[in-house]
Amino acid sequence: MPATTLRIAIIGAGPGGLVCARVLQRHGVPAEVFEQEARAAARPWHGTLALRPESGQAALRAAGLEREFRALARPEGQETRLLDRTSAALARPAAEPGAAGTAGAPALPGIGRPELRRLLLDSLAPGTVHWGRYLRTLHPRGAGRHEAEFDDGRGETFDLVVGADGAWSRVRPMLSDATPHYSGVTFVETGFEDVDARHPEIARLVGHGRVMAFSGTEGLIARRDGRDRIRVQAAFRGSEDWARAAGLDLADTAAVRAALLGRFAGWDPRLLALLRDSDSGFTHRPLLALPVPHTWPHTPGLTLLGDAAHLMTPLAASGADLALLDGCELARHLAEAHTWQSDPDQGVRAYEAALFARSAAAAASAARALEDALAPEPAHRPPRHRFIRPLHRR
Numbered sequence: 001m002p003a004t005t006l007r008i009a010i011i012g013a014g015p016g017g018l019v020c021a022r023v024l025q026r027h028g029v030p031a032e033v034f035e036q037e038a039r040a041a042a043r044p045w046h047g048t049l050a051l052r053p054e055s056g057q058a059a060l061r062a063a064g065l066e067r068e069f070r071a072l073a074r075p076e077g078q079e080t081r082l083l084d085r086t087s088a089a090l091a092r093p094a095a096e097p098g099a100a101g102t103a104g105a106p107a108l109p110g111i112g113r114p115e116l117r118r119l120l121l122d123s124l125a126p127g128t129v130h131w132g133r134y135l136r137t138l139h140p141r142g143a144g145r146h147e148a149e150f151d152d153g154r155g156e157t158f159d160l161v162v163g164a165d166g167a168w169s170r171v172r173p174m175l176s177d178a179t180p181h182y183s184g185v186t187f188v189e190t191g192f193e194d195v196d197a198r199h200p201e202i203a204r205l206v207g208h209g210r211v212m213a214f215s216g217t218e219g220l221i222a223r224r225d226g227r228d229r230i231r232v233q234a235a236f237r238g239s240e241d242w243a244r245a246a247g248l249d250l251a252d253t254a255a256v257r258a259a260l261l262g263r264f265a266g267w268d269p270r271l272l273a274l275l276r277d278s279d280s281g282f283t284h285r286p287l288l289a290l291p292v293p294h295t296w297p298h299t300p301g302l303t304l305l306g307d308a309a310h311l312m313t314p315l316a317a318s319g320a321d322l323a324l325l326d327g328c329e330l331a332r333h334l335a336e337a338h339t340w341q342s343d344p345d346q347g348v349r350a351y352e353a354a355l356f357a358r359s360a361a362a363a364a365s366a367a368r369a370l371e372d373a374l375a376p377e378p379a380h381r382p383p384r385h386r387f388i389r390p391l392h393r394r
């Protein structure tokens with residue numbers, strides 16, 4: 001089939017899917033995005049994404065959006081302070097010299113999730129995103145073509161379907177039996193608004209970057225999320241349905257707060273203030289991950305990117321960054337095949353070979369970081385977190 005007649009469907013309008021569509025269109029390759037959400041602002045997107053030069057920033061450069069990104073981004077404080085439960089400084093993060101997250105490393109530009117989505121959406125040809133289209137399943141139709149069955153009952157056939165549909169991808173079961181498993185670690189999130197004016201002590205504790213305190217199987221992580229907001233995560237080992245097991249209704253903020261304060265009893269009151277004084281309610285996020293490595297046999301007409309391909313725990317990973325890089329790399333390979341009128345399947349194969357190596361390394365280090373950060377350890381032994389370096393070895 002001549003490359004120009006290819007019909008490409010990208011399932012999911014997350015960072016990975018949108019950047020893939022943009023880079024394809026920039027190279028003159030048409031692509032359509034199918035998104036389950038009814039419209040762009042249907043779900044509130046929170047959080048600031050600090051994008052690294054070699055991944056997220058490189059992808060936006062390839063998308064021709066570097067100038068626009070710089071105008072929207074602000075330097076993210078990357079200073080990370082690591083404390084123990086008494087608030088004593090424990091160590092500095094052990095990262096590559098000059099890498100993000102290292103004390104003294106150059107600040108990375110950060111962009112809010114809603115701004116990133118808007119930037120990418122505005123860059124696409126009108127009508128690229130089909131909102132309110134939830135992919136139910138795919139039916140092979142021969143020669144690498146698949147019919148996509150959407151929940152509105154409409155079926156459409158494509159030459160290539162890209163699963164950019166996140167943790168619970170409906171494309172992935174066509175390629176692999178893997179499903180996300182619970183990592184054993186749960187995050188309970190809360191937050192502060194207008195911190196500099198209303199919570200100066202918390203603002204001082206967190207600074208312009210991030211503070212992380214670990215003790216045994218518990219941790220508190222707090223980071224600036226936008227100029228005057230702070231997002232807090234209480235991390236601990238426990239059951240996947242922690243709230244229900246503890247008989248808690250997550251809507252009952254006072255009860256959840258009391259339960260968390262009980263769990264972190266004995267921690268320095270300055271750290272406990274992160275839970276005691278927060279402005280918002282609590283959200284429970286059990287951390288899920290795909291097996292490491294996650295690969296699949298090459299299957300003409302189908303592939304995956306971002307969380308659909310390599311969902312990993314977030315402690316030492318930057319999932320949005322990786323999803324942007326995947327989307328851009330896949331689009332580049334496909335565009336190359338398109339330019340040379342060669343088989344687009346070769347482009348997908350080349351993309352997958354690089355993806356498998358890259359994502360296995362990132363996922364393994366994310367899993368290790370989580371395992372080590374929240375490992376029980378006797379008080380007399382030095383911390384054995386692999387992503388930090390004890391102070392005496394600095």
Ligand SMILES: Cc1cc2nc3c(=O)[nH]c(=O)nc-3n(C[C@H](O)[C@H](O)[C@H](O)COP(=O)(O)OP(=O)(O)OC[C@H]3O[C@@H](n4cnc5c(N)ncnc54)[C@H](O)[C@@H]3O)c2cc1C
Nearest residue numbers: 012014015016035036134135165166306307318319320323
């Ligand atoms: C607690 C937590 C904190 C995190 N913090 C950070 C952070 O600070 N920095 C960072 O870089 N990353 C962070 N991440 C990870 C980051 O959110 C993801 O890795 C990233 O969003 C993945 O992008 P994606 O494009 O692959 O998928 P997603 O962003 O998940 O997008 C998938 C899209 O597909 C749509 N979709 C799903 N199923 C279907 C379907 N069947 N049909 C149609 N549409 C569908 C969804 O509605 C969604 O819009 C965090 C994750 C967690 C859990």
